[in-house]
Amino acid sequence: MNLYQKHILPKLLNFTMQRSEMEKHRPDIVGQASGVVLEVGFGSGLNLPYYKNVSKLYALDPSRELYDIAKDRVEKALFTTEHLEASAENIPLASGTIDCVVSTWSLCSIPNPEIALGEIFRVLKSGGRFMFIEHGKSPIIFVGKIQKLFTPISKCVAGGCHMDRDIEKMIKNAGFEIQKLEKFQQKFKPLAFMYKGVAAVKK
Numbered sequence: 001m002n003l004y005q006k007h008i009l010p011k012l013l014n015f016t017m018q019r020s021e022m023e024k025h026r027p028d029i030v031g032q033a034s035g036v037v038l039e040v041g042f043g044s045g046l047n048l049p050y051y052k053n054v055s056k057l058y059a060l061d062p063s064r065e066l067y068d069i070a071k072d073r074v075e076k077a078l079f080t081t082e083h084l085e086a087s088a089e090n091i092p093l094a095s096g097t098i099d100c101v102v103s104t105w106s107l108c109s110i111p112n113p114e115i116a117l118g119e120i121f122r123v124l125k126s127g128g129r130f131m132f133i134e135h136g137k138s139p140i141i142f143v144g145k146i147q148k149l150f151t152p153i154s155k156c157v158a159g160g161c162h163m164d165r166d167i168e169k170m171i172k173n174a175g176f177e178i179q180k181l182e183k184f185q186q187k188f189k190p191l192a193f194m195y196k197g198v199a200a201v202k203k
């Protein structure tokens with residue numbers, strides 16, 4: 001980890017992820033989670049104020065620096081939060097023990113999202129749900145090509161962020177049944193194509 005990744009990137013992510021065009025989607029996604037919840041790519045804890053019916057939250061993120069920023073938000077929460085300093089590709093939880101998994105703009109940064117989605121599927125109970133909002137590949141071929149071109153840059157400056165992942169395909173390939181899915185272009189940001197929805201585990 002270099003100095004930028006250790007000292008600047010966590011503060012930058014905490015700041016940029018609070019933009020109103022992102023913040024406005026958090027209540028919809030996070031408010032649907034209940035019971036024992038795992039959040040993958042917990043970051044600086046920006047989803048915490050929107051959890052309503054959570055008995056315990058596992059906050060998984062390999063970044064200790066981001067979790068340090070989250071600590072004030074964690075202290076204010078009315079439920080217990082346990083930090084799992086780990087990668088989504090190797091979730092340190094037993095199979096079939098989690099009611100809901102939440103991911104907000106994390107699948108873009110996880111180095112191997114297919115393995116991570118397999119792990120999310122594994123830890124969820126039968127009937128468990130995965131709530132997500134992610135950005136990824138645009139259905140417009142020309143835009144998709146630009147996203148591919150810019151991904152090496154966004155990987156460098158934005159913590160491994162890929163712009164061109166086909167989120168819907170990856171979630172389906174992991175074995176989930178998609179229950180709800182909205183796909184839309186973020187206003188004035190042609191490269192930011194959003195996938196927002198809920199997927200269920202039918203084991």
Ligand SMILES: C[S@@+](CC[C@H](N)C(=O)[O-])C[C@H]1O[C@@H](n2cnc3c(N)ncnc32)[C@H](O)[C@@H]1O
Pocket residue numbers: 013017040041042043044045046060061062063066086087088089103104105106109110111159
């Ligand atoms: C763009 S940030 C989003 C943070 C947060 N979900 C939010 O909505 O503000 C991407 C997050 O993915 C995390 N991340 C990167 N690699 C990961 C991995 N292998 N497993 C889990 N999380 C990872 C980063 O540390 C970061 O917190």
